Amino acid sequence: MFNLFILMLERGGLIIILAYILMNIPYFKNLLGNRRKVSTMVQLIIVFGIFAIISNFTGIEIDGNQIMIDQPFTDLATHSSLANTRVLTIGVSGLIGGPIIGVSVGIISGAIRYLQGGMDAYIYVISSILVGLFSGLYGLKSIRENTYPKVGEGLVFGAAMEAVQMVCIILLSTNFQEAVNLVKFIGLPMILTNSIGTGIFLSIIDSTLRQEEQTRAVQTHDVFQLTNETMPYFRSGMNEESCTQAAKIIQKLIKVSAVSITNKDSILAHVGAASDHHFPSKKIVTNLSKEVLRTGEIKEAHSHGEIGCDHPGCPLEAAIVIPLKSKEKTIGTLKLYFTDASKLTFVERQLAEGLATIFSSQIELGEMELQSQLLQDAEIKSLQAQVNPHFFFNTINTISALIRVDSEKAREMLLQLSTFFRSNLQGARTNVIPLEKELLQVEAYMKLEQARFPDRYQVEMNIENGLKNILLPPFVIQILVENAFKHAFKNRKVDNIVQVTVNKMDQDILVSVQDNGYGIEEDRLGKLGKESVTSEKGTGSALENLNKRLISLFGDKAQLNFKSSEQGTVVFCKIPYQGMEG
Structure with a gap:
């Protein structure tokens, strides 16, 4: 009996070795993931049917x-029986595939065993059919849950x-005593x-699937890292x-050996092997890339010839x-190259397909962000370009009147108007300017207003050192x-002071711009900067436009803030610090 047990273990070991080899074939692992499909069931019946034939x-x-005898054979003596690993x-076929696969494999195995002959074949x-049926019914539960029976259950x-x-054997044998002895x-x-x-x-199935899950977890981590690191560039x-x-x-x-990225016409980047002849700005050289762009x-490609590079010695x-x-629409290609063709496996293809989706999404999001940015930029520049035409008309009328009585002052005003107008044109073309230029704009505006209304306004500049x-x-x-100037002092002719303060905070x-005017009514204060507020001297759209620009550029943190009382008003905002290098 012990000798028979050792011999049976040898036969069982053969089946286990075949199972191990099978579980390391990606195609078979994919089959196990779709056990309910008819085509999969047919293929599993064939695979386990072959196993059953080998067992017999x-x-x-x-x-x-x-x-x-201890050798493979086909015919048994009339009174002989066969000890094998058929069951x-x-x-296993029933536990993995269900009753249809179990019974089918049982029929195949039973038929082969019957043809082998022997006692009560x-x-x-x-x-064999009963074993296939019982194991298949037991395996249904795990199939529905997309799992496999545990090792202990096996x-x-x-x-x-x-x-x-x-x-x-005991119940169906024609010779009860011989059956019992057997x-x-x-x-x-x-x-x-x-x-x-x-x-x-x-256990082989379980360990293989666990290993695959661990591999996927590592790959998922790598893909997340890859996505995060490449996102800013794509x-x-x-x-x-x-x-x-x-x-x-x-x-x-x-x-991988090399990575290449192209647009529809030329190579944008090539890193790794063959970079001596696959380099940026060069026209696409491989037929493979041209075919991908077309289809x-x-x-x-699994050979140098399939890649289609004509350069001699390309690795x-x-x-x-x-x-x-x-x-x-196909706008380019991502190419993963290998100097060893055996390194290109099913796993690399799956990874490549996932990367294609991720990178394409990143590129599309980047284009959407760019379009949104361009639209936002256009809106900001449109707001900047909205200059009060009445200011120009009034200033030109003042210059016209001064020409006859004080031509030198009229000339000075004309130069200041030119400076002011040039600053408006420059400001309409860019989103940020140096503080020094902004102060020149303010100075030009002040001089024009003071020429129109001599000694009416005083402006005090408090600019922290090093911020120009x-x-x-x-x-x-x-x-x-x-x-x-327009709204704080109403018709007051003297003692109108405006303080401009610029300093760094963290x-x-x-x-900040503060005045000593009459203040703003409570019902108007909450609307300023958020909507147009009509008054005797304007619509209030300038503050609304300015506030929109600040929020568009720097977020809600930069919006205008208003504090007002009968002693005056202060308007301030916080802008992120950035120097000329920013």
Whole structure:
């Protein structure tokens, strides 16, 4: 009996080795992930049917209590029986694939065993079908949950299925005593072998799937890291600088021989092997890339010839070329190259497909951000360009009147108007200017107003040292000063003081304009900067436009704030600190 157990373990080991090889074939692993599909069921029946045939042909002939032969064979003597691992393969097929697969494999195995002959061969057809049915019904639960039976379940169930066969031998045999003697001799070794084999088979499946999950977890982490690190470059647009940086990151994290990124016409970046002849600004040289650009589909090459590079001595032997798309149009390619063709596997293809989707989304988002930025920029410049025409008309009329009585002063006013107008044109073309230029704009405005209304306004400048080159939106101070001149003092002719303060607070610049006027009514104060507020001297749209520009450029933190009382009004805002280098 012990010798038989050792021989049975050898046969079971053969099936286990085949199972291990099978579980390391990606195609078979994919089959197991779609067990409910008809095509998958057919393929599993074929695979396990072959296993069952091998189990039959590697069995051990038993005559009485003697082991007759230890070699594969086809025909049994009339009074001989066969100890084999048939129940192991049938049981596993049912546990994994369900009753249809289990019964089908049972029929195949039982038919082969019947053709082999021996004592009461029909019994093994019946027992094989029963084993396939019972194991398939038990496996249904795990199939519905998309899992597999545990190893412990396999050990118990494997022993139980072999026990079913032993019961069939005793109950269905034409010679009861011979059947009992046979079961006594082969029963325990076959039950133990089937139990151990089923458990090991399921443990191989479990460990393979766990390993795959761990690999996916690592790949997912790498993909997240890759996405985060490449996002700024792909979203900044398809240019040589951004694509080169992205290609370096991709090569480092995916560990391929070379990475290349192209637009529809030329190479934007190539990092790694063959960079001596695949370099930026060069026209696309590989036929593979041209085909991907034409079809918009992922292509693979598994030889130097398939890549289609004509350069002598090119080390690239395999490649995956992925289309990069925006708005469903192919705008370029991402190419992963290998100097060893065997490194291009199913895993690399799946990873490449995922990266294509991610990178295409990043590019599309970048284009959307750019369009949004351009629209926002256009809106800001439109707001900046809205200059009060009445100011120009009044100033020109004043200059016209002065020409006859004080030509020198009229000339000075004309120069100041020219400075003011030039600053308006420059401000309409950019979002930020140096504080020094803004102060020149304010000075030009003040002199024009003082020429019209001599000695009516006094402006005090309190500018912190070292801030002349900081950047701020054009007209910020000028509009606030103009607003104070027009609305703070009503018809008061003297003692009208406006204080302009600019200083640094942590990482912000505080810009404040304060007057000693009559203050703002409570019902108007809450509306300023948020909507147009009509008054005797204007609509209040200048403050609204300025506030919109500040918020568009720097967020809500930079919006205008108003504090007012009968002693005067202060308007201030906080702008993020940035120097000329920003």
